[in-house]
Amino acid sequence: MSISQQTSLYRVDQQDKTLVIACHQKASPELVYFGDALPKETSLESVYLSQQAGIPQAMLDQPAAMSLIPEAGRGWLQSPAVEAQALDRPVWAMRWQQVRVDQQSQDLFIALEDPIAQLALTLQIGLLPSGVLHQQVTLTNLGSAHVQVQRLACTLPVSVELTERISFYGRWCQEFQQAREPWQSTWLQENRNGRNGHANFPGVIVGQAGFTEQQGQVLGMHLAWSGNHRLKADYSIEGHRYLQAEALYLPGEIVLEANESLTSPPMLVSHSACGANHMSQAFHREARARLQLVKPRPVHLNTWEAFYFDHDMTKLKELASAAADVGVERYILDDGWFKGRNDDHAALGDWFVDEAKYPDGLMPLIRHVKALGMEFGLWFEPEMVNPDSDLYRAQPEWALQLPQYSACLGRNQLVLNLAIPEAYAYLRERLFDLFKAYPIDYVKWDMNRDYSQPSGAIAPQAHAQVLALYRLLAEINQAFPNMEIESCSSGGARVDFGILNFTKRFWASDCNDALERQSIQRGFSYFFPPEVMGSHIGPDKSHTTSRVHDVAFRSGTAMLGHLGIEWNLLEANTQQKATIANWIKQYKRTRDCLHQGNNWRLPSADGHAQTQWALSQDGQQGVAVYSQLAMPKQAQTLPIRLPGLIPEQNYQVTVLEHSPLPGHLMKAKPAWWDTELHLNGASLMQIGVQLPILDPESIVLLEIKAVPSSEKNT
Ligand code: GLA
Numbered sequence: 001m002s003i004s005q006q007t008s009l010y011r012v013d014q015q016d017k018t019l020v021i022a023c024h025q026k027a028s029p030e031l032v033y034f035g036d037a038l039p040k041e042t043s044l045e046s047v048y049l050s051q052q053a054g055i056p057q058a059m060l061d062q063p064a065a066m067s068l069i070p071e072a073g074r075g076w077l078q079s080p081a082v083e084a085q086a087l088d089r090p091v092w093a094m095r096w097q098q099v100r101v102d103q104q105s106q107d108l109f110i111a112l113e114d115p116i117a118q119l120a121l122t123l124q125i126g127l128l129p130s131g132v133l134h135q136q137v138t139l140t141n142l143g144s145a146h147v148q149v150q151r152l153a154c155t156l157p158v159s160v161e162l163t164e165r166i167s168f169y170g171r172w173c174q175e176f177q178q179a180r181e182p183w184q185s186t187w188l189q190e191n192r193n194g195r196n197g198h199a200n201f202p203g204v205i206v207g208q209a210g211f212t213e214q215q216g217q218v219l220g221m222h223l224a225w226s227g228n229h230r231l232k233a234d235y236s237i238e239g240h241r242y243l244q245a246e247a248l249y250l251p252g253e254i255v256l257e258a259n260e261s262l263t264s265p266p267m268l269v270s271h272s273a274c275g276a277n278h279m280s281q282a283f284h285r286e287a288r289a290r291l292q293l294v295k296p297r298p299v300h301l302n303t304w305e306a307f308y309f310d311h312d313m314t315k316l317k318e319l320a321s322a323a324a325d326v327g328v329e330r331y332i333l334d335d336g337w338f339k340g341r342n343d344d345h346a347a348l349g350d351w352f353v354d355e356a357k358y359p360d361g362l363m364p365l366i367r368h369v370k371a372l373g374m375e376f377g378l379w380f381e382p383e384m385v386n387p388d389s390d391l392y393r394a395q396p397e398w399a400l401q402l403p404q405y406s407a408c409l410g411r412n413q414l415v416l417n418l419a420i421p422e423a424y425a426y427l428r429e430r431l432f433d434l435f436k437a438y439p440i441d442y443v444k445w446d447m448n449r450d451y452s453q454p455s456g457a458i459a460p461q462a463h464a465q466v467l468a469l470y471r472l473l474a475e476i477n478q479a480f481p482n483m484e485i486e487s488c489s490s491g492g493a494r495v496d497f498g499i500l501n502f503t504k505r506f507w508a509s510d511c512n513d514a515l516e517r518q519s520i521q522r523g524f525s526y527f528f529p530p531e532v533m534g535s536h537i538g539p540d541k542s543h544t545t546s547r548v549h550d551v552a553f554r555s556g557t558a559m560l561g562h563l564g565i566e567w568n569l570l571e572a573n574t575q576q577k578a579t580i581a582n583w584i585k586q587y588k589r590t591r592d593c594l595h596q597g598n599n600w601r602l603p604s605a606d607g608h609a610q611t612q613w614a615l616s617q618d619g620q621q622g623v624a625v626y627s628q629l630a631m632p633k634q635a636q637t638l639p640i641r642l643p644g645l646i647p648e649q650n651y652q653v654t655v656l657e658h659s660p661l662p663g664h665l666m667k668a669k670p671a672w673w674d675t676e677l678h679l680n681g682a683s684l685m686q687i688g689v690q691l692p693i694l695d696p697e698s699i700v701l702l703e704i705k706a707v708p709s710s711e712k713n714t
Pocket of ligand 1: 304334335379446448488489490491507510
């Protein structure tokens with residue numbers, strides 16, 4: 001039996017993945033396969049036929065297909081791809097017909113139309129060079145009357161074997177926490193915060209029951225969007241399982257006039273047949289392709305937790321000198337530098353240097369920083385306005401709020417409505433003036449509140465706000481191509497691939513407590529590589545949790561990302577500064593491997609320790625950071641095993657840095673600790689290395705380097 005002539009099969013290959021799509025002349029397309037590469041000779045027709053299921057009793061006579069564009073009009077009884085309404089024709093129960101399919105390189109553009117609904121839809125779906133699947137839908141109003149759109153979603157059917165789910169939750173200072181649950185019912189995440197918010201990272205992971213970092217089928221799904229969203233992991237009674245992702249539109253927010261179009265944000269999906277690490281590595285490749293970093297990630301110093309709003313030129317310069325002494329390469333002046341900004345009650349919007357704190361402008365500080373060989377960065381929160389600001393007093397109507405109701409403030413501030421051209425132009429001019437007046441290498445772009453009334457005079461504007469933000473960031477990048485932008489949002493409340501198109505770093509959390517950071521950073525690492533994750537060495541006593549950690553644990557934890565310092569080094573003693581300087585030296589030595597190599601999460605069997613393992617693409621250099629998070633459950637540690645090495649290659653294992661080993665739990669160190677250890681890749685992967693028995697909240701940094709096989713261990 002062969003398949004109908006009305007169906008054409010398309011195949012796309014990339015990295016180690018294959019994607020197969022069935023396009024139908026009289027219906028919307030179906031996913032036939034997405035997973036590990038199929039042999040070139042595979043008969044797609046046979047694969048397609050083998051997937052045609054029987055028709056169950058007691059259901060619709062022709063059950064709706066589990067399509068990439070689920071159609072209510074054909075009997076799909078769950079959330080469809082499109083929901084809309086119009087007054088002159090039915091547009092809520094479409095039946096799509098194919099108009100054409102274009103294959104451009106690794107992407108398919110599938111054009112559909114419904115002549116009754118007078119709507120057109122194009123699905124773009126394909127594989128990116130990273131191996132990540134991406135898809136996006138565009139809806140166009142072909143009628144003459146307007147259409148209100150409630151939903152435009154990307155849908156991806158997944159294997160019925162994937163019955164476990166990890167979603168992410170969190171709050172300020174505790175982002176990217178994992179909730180692992182059986183996937184046996186509908187999972188829905190609705191974000192109405194305007195930004196993603198701390199609680200609603202736009203991503204989810206599904207996998208085979210019991211999947212681990214190194215085993216099992218796993219799919220990670222992400223919506224590349226920095227605003228309101230809806231994510232769904234659902235299943236149907238027929239047995240289909242699927243993921244759905246969309247921008248969430250508030251009532252009346254999206255109206256398409258004749259010939260107007262709306263495009264959804266991209267859905268990104270990464271597949272692995274061997275655990276979550278492999279899934280993450282594809283997302284990391286994808287992030288790296290977008291980042292296009294041209295130099296190693298410089299060591300930061302950020303002034304926030306050192307001085308907060310208390311800007312004193314002498315102290316700021318002394319801090320810069322102390323930072324340069326320990327090896328800092330970029331100095332970032334945080335909040336408090338602009339007119340009237342003495343606390344968080346006033347001045348957002350008034351982007352002029354405060355003459356009371358900086359009578360000669362910022363140049364004296366910048367000159368000092370640059371003379372020390374460091375780059376200079378500056379903090380902004382451009383999308384905001386305080387009611388107590390000259391800007392608000394002059395233009396109260398530029399704030400995103402419903403004038404008919406009293407405003408809901410967040411951190412004493414309102415959001416500037418960037419969809420108002422004059423407000424956009426004012427902000428653009430203020431930023432451009434400052435970027436031209438000062439040699440600014442780096443901008444920390446903050447965004448510190450949820451939108452509560454994201455409105456113009458009547459209709460909601462949350463969607464338009466995100467698009468205007470993206471436009472502004474694109475214009476800045478174009479005009480100042482050498483300036484890097486960091487996305488911060490009270491820590492990690494706006495971390496996603498949408499804003500990553502315009503930014504080079506995320507501030508993952510305001511929490512600099514190294515222990516909390518370990519779990520925050522671990523959650524972050526499922527979707528993003530270490531070099532985009534800002535991670536700072538905070539003060540002895542954490543400002544957000546009051547926990548105390550030694551410098552080694554704080555430094556080693558900061559090494560897991562893009563390392564910086566956020567501590568008043570003028571209060572650090574000589575020993576502490578020497579320890580930081582040593583860790584910074586090791587960070588500089590190993591950052592190419594950490595930031596360009598493949599990264600693995602390797603949890604210990606008792607769950608009380610974790611190792612981040614990075615291996616250069618050529619397998620010649622590896623860096624392992626072993627963190628003892630809690631009291632080890634057994635008296636002796638278990639060996640750490642390091643995947644990905646070349647089996648027959650000989651490697652030298654070197655301890656680069658470690659926490660003090662006070663001997664509370666250990667009489668004698670492992671035999672190899674103070675000698676040189678050489679092992680081949682197979683031994684490191686399959687047998688592993690013993691580490692000392694560590695106190696809780698301590699850390700070890702190891703380097704594994706390829707050496708010629710003649711340099712054998714004796
Ligand atoms: C937010 C950021 C912090 C800091 C302050 C400044 O909370 O997350 O890092 O920049 O704003 O007001």
